[in-house]
Amino acid sequence: MTTCVVGVGNALRGDDAAGLEVARLLDGTLPDGVHVVECEGEPVSLLSAWEGCDTAFVVDATASGREPGTVRRLSAGDGPLPPELQRASTHLLGIAEAVELARALGRLPERTIVYGIEGGCFDTGAPLSEEVRAATLEVAAAIRRELSERG
Amino acid sequence: MSSTRTIRTDYLARVEGEGGMLVRMRGDEVVDVQLRIYEPPRFFEAFLRGRQFTEAPDITARICGICPVAYQMSSSLAMESLAGVEVDGQLRALRRLLYCGEWIESHTLHVFMLHAPDFLGVPSAVELAKVDPALVETALRLKKIGNEVMRVVGGREVHPINVRVGGWYRTPSRADLERLVPDLEWAREASQQAVRVVAGLDFPELEQDYEFVALDAGGEYPIDRGARFVSSRGLDFPISEFYDHVVEEHVERSNALHARLRERGAYLVGPIARYALHRELLSPNALASAGEVGLEPVVRNPFRSIIVRAVEIVHACDEALRLIAEYEEPPAPSIEVVPRAGWGHGASEAPRGALYHRYRLDDDGTILDAKIVPPTSQNLKMIEEDLDAFVRGHTALDEEELRLRCEQSIRNYDPCISCATHFLTLDVEQE
Numbered sequence: 257m258t259t260c261v262v263g264v265g266n267a268l269r270g271d272d273a274a275g276l277e278v279a280r281l282l283d284g285t286l287p288d289g290v291h292v293v294e295c296e297g298e299p300v301s302l303l304s305a306w307e308g309c310d311t312a313f314v315v316d317a318t319a320s321g322r323e324p325g326t327v328r329r330l331s332a333g334d335g336p337l338p339p340e341l342q343r344a345s346t347h348l349l350g351i352a353e354a355v356e357l358a359r360a361l362g363r364l365p366e367r368t369i370v371y372g373i374e375g376g377c378f379d380t381g382a383p384l385s386e387e388v389r390a391a392t393l394e395v396a397a398a399i400r401r402e403l404s405e406r407g
Numbered sequence: 408m409s410s411t412r413t414i415r416t417d418y419l420a421r422v423e424g425e426g427g428m429l430v431r432m433r434g435d436e437v438v439d440v441q442l443r444i445y446e447p448p449r450f451f452e453a454f455l456r457g458r459q460f461t462e463a464p465d466i467t468a469r470i471c472g473i474c475p476v477a478y479q480m481s482s483s484l485a486m487e488s489l490a491g492v493e494v495d496g497q498l499r500a501l502r503r504l505l506y507c508g509e510w511i512e513s514h515t516l517h518v519f520m521l522h523a524p525d526f527l528g529v530p531s532a533v534e535l536a537k538v539d540p541a542l543v544e545t546a547l548r549l550k551k552i553g554n555e556v557m558r559v560v561g562g563r564e565v566h567p568i569n570v571r572v573g574g575w576y577r578t579p580s581r582a583d584l585e586r587l588v589p590d591l592e593w594a595r596e597a598s599q600q601a602v603r604v605v606a607g608l609d610f611p612e613l614e615q616d617y618e619f620v621a622l623d624a625g626g627e628y629p630i631d632r633g634a635r636f637v638s639s640r641g642l643d644f645p646i647s648e649f650y651d652h653v654v655e656e657h658v659e660r661s662n663a664l665h666a667r668l669r670e671r672g673a674y675l676v677g678p679i680a681r682y683a684l685h686r687e688l689l690s691p692n693a694l695a696s697a698g699e700v701g702l703e704p705v706v707r708n709p710f711r712s713i714i715v716r717a718v719e720i721v722h723a724c725d726e727a728l729r730l731i732a733e734y735e736e737p738p739a740p741s742i743e744v745v746p747r748a749g750w751g752h753g754a755s756e757a758p759r760g761a762l763y764h765r766y767r768l769d770d771d772g773t774i775l776d777a778k779i780v781p782p783t784s785q786n787l788k789m790i791e792e793d794l795d796a797f798v799r800g801h802t803a804l805d806e807e808e809l810r811l812r813c814e815q816s817i818r819n820y821d822p823c824i825s826c827a828t829h830f831l832t833l834d835v836e837q838e
């Protein structure tokens with residue numbers, strides 16, 4: 257079975273690019289059989305990104321009011337993800353809904369880990385803030401460590 | 408004693424600002440209907456100033472995670488029209504094919520995952536997956552096929568990186584495209600079946616006297632481009648005259664501009680406008696699907712837009728198959744585009760309606776000014792009018808039902824108000 261790492265975000269919205277940045281840091285550096293995906297679209301695409309995988313790491317920016325750069329590690333197997341990872345609206349579903357959709361259809365990888373990186377500034381065209389940049393390095397290292405621990 | 412009812416749906420911005428829906432009633436009288444919306448394109452307009460004209464497709468593609476191709480096409484067309492060149496032949500056919508992929512993907516997401524739950528009495532696609540997993544699996548496969556078309560032609564599923572002003576960075580081989588055929592044939596059948604399924608839903612009553620506006624693409628169903636705008640009440644003007652006919656107004660409650668036709672008022676863009684104005688240009692299979700379920704030639708009940716979207720998926724599958732069958736690898740992936748000073752205009756039919764771009768460049772191709780008019784800001788005024796009319800006709804509904812129907816009314820337009828928003832809480836107030 258295979259593993260995927262999916263970075264979610266918008267490259268032009270400041271700290272919203274955190275997930276994409278982690279994907280870029282990891283791309284080309286991981287063992288064979290681990291594929292890295294950047295997801296700039298809507299999260300239902302996650303279901304095809306992790307198709308056939310038994311392990312998935314998903315990284316996204318959060319806006320929960322915590323300190324910018326705060327990293328949280330959540331296991332989707334433990335139950336629904338918190339509200340700040342929901343984006344369902346008239347127009348799209350959020351990561352939390354994509355996870356629940358996958359769970360309902362039996363398409364959730366056995367081990368699905370979501371890393372949330374709290375963003376501070378989501379302005380159009382803004383660069384990643386320093387705190388968030390540091391957090392992306394931390395999350396990339398954590399994912400590498402998790403992959404090596406499992407062999 | 409009269410009582411005042413307030414029905415409110417709050418969105419909290421993922422990024423900044425707030426938006427939502429407010430319906431205020433006193434007894435059976437509708438006092439106020441407001442959409443309060445945060446909309447990102449305005450911020451992108453400022454961001455584009457000072458950039459090179461070649462950057463516009465990549466930058467504007469980030470406005471929407473669901474219809475990046477629409478933004479890439481309208482911006483490229485604007486730059487090419489200013490330079491006096493036209494991307495035609497197979498280069499243009501590939502653009503239309505890419506756009507078909509986006510229509511399949513976007514319409515599928517909306518029809519099955521966002522709109523169908525309203526009609527089926529389930530709160531979301533997640534619940535729908537529990538009661539009708541086969542339907543959701545069909546939707547996932549359809550959507551994936553749309554994404555696959557985008558990946559093969561555009562180089563990536565979302566935010567295709569292969570698109571450039573003047574054409575492409577590289578063009579696919581015939582074999583690349585032919586591999587898509589079996590899936591597209593399956594998708595055509597699945598979407599024909601989808602038309603039957605959605606036509607059998609129960610539709611709330613509402614008939615509106617719309618002025619429909621869509622691009623005219625000269626003898627073909629408008630998708631990737633169009634030289635003129637036409638309306639169901641006789642307007643017919645070149646896209647460069649957009650602002651002679653459309654006024655955009657700041658509305659205090661929203662940082663999205665509301666568009667209206669000068670001296671005429673609200674108008675509607677999107678699937679039911681394209682269908683009303685260009686029905687006879689649909690593919691034979693799409694027309695047959697519409698005929699089979701007895702779809703009226705002009706749809707005035709906005710809730711029935713879900714059927715038209717499904718018919719347009721059939722059309723997009725047919726069109727994709729036709730374009731692939733006729734494809735010949737072009738000799739070069741792009742044509743030269745030499746910038747010059749002036750104003751450029753471009754428009755295409757995003758899944759949710761006409762998307763107009765206007766740029767002013769200086770003679771070295773630097774963007775001096777950008778205007779982006781997305782379909783949703785053109786529809787906002789009409790959405791409010793629909794809500795107003797719907798609530799007036801259904802004051803007897805209890806609050807929960809009325810609130811759900813109001814949300815469903817907004818979803819009739821598949822509005823792109825929320826690329827940047829979380830849907831969080833909802834308050835219903837009664838005084």
